Amino acid sequence: MFTKNVFSMENHNDALLCWRKTGQHKKILVHIDAHFDFAWIADKDPQDILNAKSLADFRRIAEKNLFWNLSNKTKGKLTHIGNYIYPAIKEDIVKEFNWVVPDRLFSKRRNIIRLKNEIDRIITLNPKQGSPLKLHGNHLISDLCGIKLVIGTLKDLPMLEEDVLLDIDVDYFIDKERAWFYPDRFVKILEEKGLKSDLTTIAYSVEGGFTPIGYKFIGDHLNYLLNGCSEQDKPLDKVVSLIIKAIDIKSAKLYKEAVHFLKEADICYPKYAPVCYHLSDIYYEMGFKKEAYDYYHKAVSADPSYRTLYNNRGPLFEDRLKLKKADAEYKKMLELDPFNPNPFIGLGNIYKKRKKWDDAMFNYNEALKLDPNNEEALQNIGYIHMIKNDLDKGMENLEKTLSLKPDNPLAHSYLGRVYMKKKKYNEAMRETRRAINSGAFTCTQLRWRLVFIYFKKGLYDRMLDELKAAFIVSYYHIFWRVKGWLRY
Amino acid sequence: MRNNDILWKLIEDKVVLLDMDEGRAIILNDVGSHIWMALEKQKTQEELVHEVTTAFDIDEDVAKKDTRSFLDEMIRKDLIRVL
Numbered sequence: 001m002f003t004k005n006v007f008s009m010e011n012h013n014d015a016l017l018c019w020r021k022t023g024q025h026k027k028i029l030v031h032i033d034a035h036f037d038f039a040w041i042a043d044k045d046p047q048d049i050l051n052a053k054s055l056a057d058f059r060r061i062a063e064k065n066l067f068w069n070l071s072n073k074t075k076g077k078l079t080h081i082g083n084y085i086y087p088a089i090k091e092d093i094v095k096e097f098n099w100v101v102p103d104r105l106f107s108k109r110r111n112i113i114r115l116k117n118e119i120d121r122i123i124t125l126n127p128k129q130g131s132p133l134k135l136h137g138n139h140l141i142s143d144l145c146g147i148k149l150v151i152g153t154l155k156d157l158p159m160l161e162e163d164v165l166l167d168i169d170v171d172y173f174i175d176k177e178r179a180w181f182y183p184d185r186f187v188k189i190l191e192e193k194g195l196k197s198d199l200t201t202i203a204y205s206v207e208g209g210f211t212p213i214g215y216k217f218i219g220d221h222l223n224y225l226l227n228g229c230s231e232q233d234k235p236l237d238k239v240v241s242l243i244i245k246a247i248d249i250k251s252a253k254l255y256k257e258a259v260h261f262l263k264e265a266d267i268c269y270p271k272y273a274p275v276c277y278h279l280s281d282i283y284y285e286m287g288f289k290k291e292a293y294d295y296y297h298k299a300v301s302a303d304p305s306y307r308t309l310y311n312n313r314g315p316l317f318e319d320r321l322k323l324k325k326a327d328a329e330y331k332k333m334l335e336l337d338p339f340n341p342n343p344f345i346g347l348g349n350i351y352k353k354r355k356k357w358d359d360a361m362f363n364y365n366e367a368l369k370l371d372p373n374n375e376e377a378l379q380n381i382g383y384i385h386m387i388k389n390d391l392d393k394g395m396e397n398l399e400k401t402l403s404l405k406p407d408n409p410l411a412h413s414y415l416g417r418v419y420m421k422k423k424k425y426n427e428a429m430r431e432t433r434r435a436i437n438s439g440a441f442t443c444t445q446l447r448w449r450l451v452f453i454y455f456k457k458g459l460y461d462r463m464l465d466e467l468k469a470a471f472i473v474s475y476y477h478i479f480w481r482v483k484g485w486l487r488y
Numbered sequence: 489m490r491n492n493d494i495l496w497k498l499i500e501d502k503v504v505l506l507d508m509d510e511g512r513a514i515i516l517n518d519v520g521s522h523i524w525m526a527l528e529k530q531k532t533q534e535e536l537v538h539e540v541t542t543a544f545d546i547d548e549d550v551a552k553k554d555t556r557s558f559l560d561e562m563i564r565k566d567l568i569r570v571l
Binding site: 046053058059070426429433434457459462 | 495496497499500502504506508509510511513515564565566
């Protein structure tokens with residue numbers, strides 16, 4: 001086996017913890033993912049500025065305020081699935097960054113240019129630390145924080161002599177909710193390239209909807225192939241091929257045949273959550289709800305991570321504003337798992353989008369009955385009270401949300417709106433700023449709200465600064481929306 | 489009184505403020521620094537005017553005008569709060 005030390009995880013940023021724990025230093029990173037997972041982190045502690053010895057020093061340091069950490073989070077908590085490679089570079093864990101992208105991103109010149117533009121937008125936010133990508137043969141290349149960044153497909157991954165950090169996201173294998181590539185072929189290509197890895201990290205990325213839960217087994221299979229199999233796991237190869245056959249045949253609506261494959265898999269490798277999950281799914285479509293219910297609960301008891309907001313396509317449909325379909329998905333989940341708060345939240349969100357406030361409130365309250373500290377339910381109940389001008393109740397729920405999660409940008413933003421309605425502009429300004437500092441810095445609505453508050457308070461210098469920010473953010477929104485329309 | 493959320497420090501006899509919500513650094517002038525330091529305890533506007541008049545040896549009307557405009561600006565920016 002060409003890999004040692006294989007770790008699986010749900011959230012990809014846990015890879016950074018693995019690298020730190022195992023003392024990795026100056027390694028070549030091979031990041032196999034549909035996403036870049038690099039972003040600049042505003043991690044400069046403003047308190048450091050107060051350590052300035054002279055006024056000249058203070059002026060010099062304070063000028064570079066783009067990367068001040070204005071959130072309430074400590075430095076360590078600023079890392080997430082979208083930016084964990086930045087600290088790995090800063091901490092000298094990574095000395096070269098190879099991003100292997102899915103083939104479709106490099107399939108046409110137009111796609112390469114789109115990818116280049118997208119990544120350039122991230123890199124050039126900090127022009128002193130990163131330069132725009134250049135196309136060299138089949139690679140996009142740049143300098144990033146003083147190290148080399150190479151972007152390309154798997155077949156063009158250069159031969160690497162030394163042991164690397166292999167970092168894989170299961171969403172690499174997914175295109176339009178279907179797998180385009182499977183681990184056996186993938187591992188063969190890596191072997192042919194002579195790649196050797198000291199440490200391999202595999203992220204499932206089901207949370208957030210990047211990997212459909214039906215394909216979570218790809219992560220298990222990768223771990224099995226790269227880690228060397230134990231006696232107990234030996235049937236996994238056969239089971240995976242049976243699941244793949246079942247998925248293919250299910251799409252042709254040949255349900256009985258799909259069930260046959262899955263039942264065979266269930267015998268080979270009993271109580272394997274992916275098999276139970278797919279059986280539940282197919283039985284539900286066939287109208288056998290009792291069997292669907294039983295297999296869903298078998299899946300969840302075998303692997304509790306299958307009880308998640310993302311174990312159905314509701315969130316995906318919700319994002320695409322296909323609300324009828326999302327509604328059906330959440331109702332299906334409630335039939336299978338009536339004590340799960342997540343589908344209630346989903347239904348609440350749908351009614352909220354339809355402005356059916358009472359129905360939304362009912363569903364959020366149902367979620368709260370099951371999970372009294374559910375932040376999303378509390379935050380949305382606060383929002384609905386605010387919309388209905390019941391401002392004190394709105395404030396109460398939003399403040400409770402913030403006591404559970406102080407850096408929740410939506411709760412800060414809603415609380416800002418409550419204060420606006422109460423004409424308390426100092427508090428509205430503070431909450432709006434906190435919403436922006438907690439991550440909603442590209443939200444046009446918040447920027448324009450600040451322009452209004454500064455105008456009301458007569459802070460014209462700040463109003464002008466904010467007006468600039470509001471125009472820039474609005475321009476980008478319109479630009480990318482128009483570009484999106486033109487694409488289709 | 490001062491807004492307690494504001495980080496500040498005295499450097500070379502000038503008060504420097506960090507408004508964390510705004511992401512801004514502010515250096516107060518001599519009068520502003522003096523008033524900020526005087527606000528360690530709650531003070532009325534009259535008390536502040538008196539302190540400025542004494543400290544800078546200026547006419548009371550000028551001190552009143554300067555103090556008022558400084559306080560107005562600081563209150564609007566939520567750096568100082570009125571009780």
